[in-house]
Structure formats: structure tokens, C-alpha cells
Amino acid sequence: MKVIVYEQVSGGGYAGQPIPASVLSEGFGMLRCLVEDFKAAGHEVTVLLDERLSKLNPPIDADCTVPIFYSHEPEKFLESVAKINDAIYIIAPETARTLQSFVELAEQTGKNSLNCASHAIGKASDKTVLFEVLQKLGVSPKTVILSLDEGLAKIKETIKKELGYPLVLKPADGVGCSGLSLVNQENQLAAAIAKIRVESTGKRFIAQEFIRGEAASVSLLSTGKKAKALSLNKQNISLSYPDETSSYEGGAVPFEHWLKQETFKIAEKVTEAFSDLKGYVGVDFVLTEHKPFVVDVNPRLTTSYVGLRKVAQFNVAEAIVNAVMKDTLPTNLEIEGVACFSKVETTKPTIEAFQKAAKLKTVVTPPFPLNENEKSNAMVIGEGNTLNDAKLNLEEAKKRLCNNIT
Numbered sequence: 001m002k003v004i005v006y007e008q009v010s011g012g013g014y015a016g017q018p019i020p021a022s023v024l025s026e027g028f029g030m031l032r033c034l035v036e037d038f039k040a041a042g043h044e045v046t047v048l049l050d051e052r053l054s055k056l057n058p059p060i061d062a063d064c065t066v067p068i069f070y071s072h073e074p075e076k077f078l079e080s081v082a083k084i085n086d087a088i089y090i091i092a093p094e095t096a097r098t099l100q101s102f103v104e105l106a107e108q109t110g111k112n113s114l115n116c117a118s119h120a121i122g123k124a125s126d127k128t129v130l131f132e133v134l135q136k137l138g139v140s141p142k143t144v145i146l147s148l149d150e151g152l153a154k155i156k157e158t159i160k161k162e163l164g165y166p167l168v169l170k171p172a173d174g175v176g177c178s179g180l181s182l183v184n185q186e187n188q189l190a191a192a193i194a195k196i197r198v199e200s201t202g203k204r205f206i207a208q209e210f211i212r213g214e215a216a217s218v219s220l221l222s223t224g225k226k227a228k229a230l231s232l233n234k235q236n237i238s239l240s241y242p243d244e245t246s247s248y249e250g251g252a253v254p255f256e257h258w259l260k261q262e263t264f265k266i267a268e269k270v271t272e273a274f275s276d277l278k279g280y281v282g283v284d285f286v287l288t289e290h291k292p293f294v295v296d297v298n299p300r301l302t303t304s305y306v307g308l309r310k311v312a313q314f315n316v317a318e319a320i321v322n323a324v325m326k327d328t329l330p331t332n333l334e335i336e337g338v339a340c341f342s343k344v345e346t347t348k349p350t351i352e353a354f355q356k357a358a359k360l361k362t363v364v365t366p367p368f369p370l371n372e373n374e375k376s377n378a379m380v381i382g383e384g385n386t387l388n389d390a391k392l393n394l395e396e397a398k399k400r401l402c403n404n405i406t
Helices: 021-040 073-082 095-108 118-125 127-137 152-162 186-199 260-273 305-311 316-325 351-358 387-405
Strands: 002-007 044-050 064-068 087-091 143-147 167-171 181-183 204-209 214-223 227-238 247-253 278-287 292-298 338-347 363-365 375-384
Touching: 002 021, 002 073, 021 044, 021 087, 021 305, 021 316, 021 338, 021 363, 021 375, 044 073, 064 073, 073 095, 087 095, 087 316, 095 118, 118 127, 127 143, 127 204, 127 260, 127 292, 143 152, 152 186, 152 204, 167 186, 181 186, 214 260, 214 316, 227 260, 227 305, 247 305, 247 387, 260 278, 260 292, 278 316, 305 316, 305 338, 305 375, 338 387, 351 387, 375 387
Parallel strands: 002 044, 002 087, 044 064
Antiparallel strands: 143 204, 167 181, 167 204, 214 227, 214 278, 227 247, 247 338, 278 292, 338 375, 363 375
16 A cells, blocks of 8 residues: 555644654654554555654655645645555644544545544543543542642642542643653642643643552554454653653563553453544553553554564554454464663764764664754664563663764
């Protein structure tokens, strides 16, 4: 097929404004890896790329690259380029309905949308609907949906009555760790709410009991009716208090944990509870000593894909196509080895240093030297037969990258 892949951060979603270096490292990494896998499966690939990135000739193996100069262009070009393509895949956050809107546009072109159906994305992205489903299944922490319009006094009263402390506050339309805070006591609430106001476009936010455990996710494929768990993934998350920034730093695939099989069953059950979640889906968990708790459902490609594709003994991108277009799931789910991946903040490199870094096999996203950013952010990966080997190779990859930059 001829496939268009649009990734919102690197594909022009920030045209005319600064591109946040940290989310660029994740977004471009997913774009690059998915394009490579579509190409390996024999498809012809077109991508949209912010002109500030495209002029640097970044390492992306697309057959055609459309440079984007202005913020209104991605939608326009997706519609026009769709006419000469067969399928479209969108990588975008749920924030402010971005993912849903672009998938709706893809569906309206009449071409094959390889994403979850837009109406299913809407349901899974609506945290009120999501946590109603999760609580019916008995798999989520105690959760309350609140509104910024309620006022601090009422919010405090509701939390005191329904939850207590410690708790986690996050935007209802947030992605990753954006706007996320750990709140230990009532006097931290105002700062946590202020952070949500800054980092979210919506009024609603989530207060959730704090569950002590290990952050993990499950990558799944789904036909819209039947879901199959592919891998349990470790998430390296820095959960901070309201006056600091919480962040997702990377992870490891696979993650061996004694609750793995139970977590797989829950992830499949949750995904199947939302009809028409097709293709790739990610379900976020906290794994305690006793049971897994679901904390989010991502109806889209997640950063764990960067590691999963390295260890899966099948082409995950082609498996997405088969799940969506043929209603078939892979029978060979074999995983070999371990992949550890991490974001790395660097000084802003010279063009020459960027080009050298881009050629390193362990660099998934090179640190882009964008004029508007004082620092850059890369994503690197280490592979090995064991977790320890992968960790050692990841540290070596970080050193090699930093040596190239300096």
C-alpha cells in the first residue's frame, strides 16, 4: 500500500511556535520507527515534517516528505495527499481532541484509517466514561472527576470526603505526565490545580488515590472486538510534587513481573470493553505487590513501540495493518531479548554534531538543533539478551551520544 504517517509534534503541529524538545524526542522516535517498519513490510510511505526539521535532513526512511511551514497546513495536505495514497496513520495526543480530530479527517478522506475509530477514541479519551468502565471492572484506583470551575474550597471538601491523602492530580485530557502531581497534603492542592490550568486546555481534572507500586504499560493489538496483549513494558516515570515537573523518561521492553499474566488479561478485557478500539492500544498500570491497577488507556501508538519493535519477532506495523484491515491478530507473539530506551537532554548541538549523532545506530531521535530551544533532547536505545545487558548498552549509547555532541 501507499501509507501516509502523520505525527503531530514533528509533522507541523507546532508550526510557527517552539517545539518542546522533550516531546519531540518521543514523537519523532515513534514516527521514525513506524516508517521503518511500514517500509520493511513493503509499503510506500509519505510523511509530513515541520520544515525546521526537514531542512536538517533527519534520519527518516520515507519515500516522500512533505515540508510543513504553517499550522493550518497539516490538515490541508493530509486531505490532498490522501487522494494518491491508500491508508493513513495518525500519531497524536488526545489533548484538546487532537488525535480524534485528525482521525476523523482521515476517515472522511474515504481511505483506510489504521487508527482506532474516532468515536472509540472519543470514549476512551473521556476520562468520565473511561473511569466508569474501569470502576465497573474493578481495576482502577478510587477516582473522582473534578472541574476547575468548582473553586478550591469545594474541591478540597470533595477530596476530603471521597479520597483523602496522598493522591495524584492530573488533567482529564492530559497525555503522559503533563500536569501530573503527587499531592501529600491539602496545602499542596492549590499549586497542583494551578499546574493543571497551565498545562491543560480543559476544565476537568482527575483526583485519584495514590497507589504505591511500579509504573508499567501493556502494548496490545485489537480488531475492535478481540484484543491481544503483546508485551508488558516498564515505565520510568518521575512523579513530582506540584512545584516540580513530573516526567516520562523512557522504559524497557519486556518487563518481567509476577503479575504479568493477570495484567495481560485485564488489559485485554479493558480494551475489548471499548468497541472499535482497533490496531495498536496502550494501557497504563501501577503494579502493586498484590494486584494491577489501570490508570489510563491510550487509543494510539505509545512510546513503548520504540522498544517493542526491537524485541518482537514479527513486524508490529504490519500486525497493526492486519488487525485493522483483516481482523486478524498475530499468532507468533515471541519476544527475544530486552530493549531499554531513554530520553537524554543535551546541549544544543552544531549541525555537524547533529548529523554525526543521527548516524549512530543507538540513537532513535537525534538532538535537533532548533534555534528557539536552548537545550536539545534525544532518545537512545540499548539492546541485550538480558535486562542488565540492555541497561549497560543503554549507558554506553548515552556516553557515545554525549561524546558526539561535545
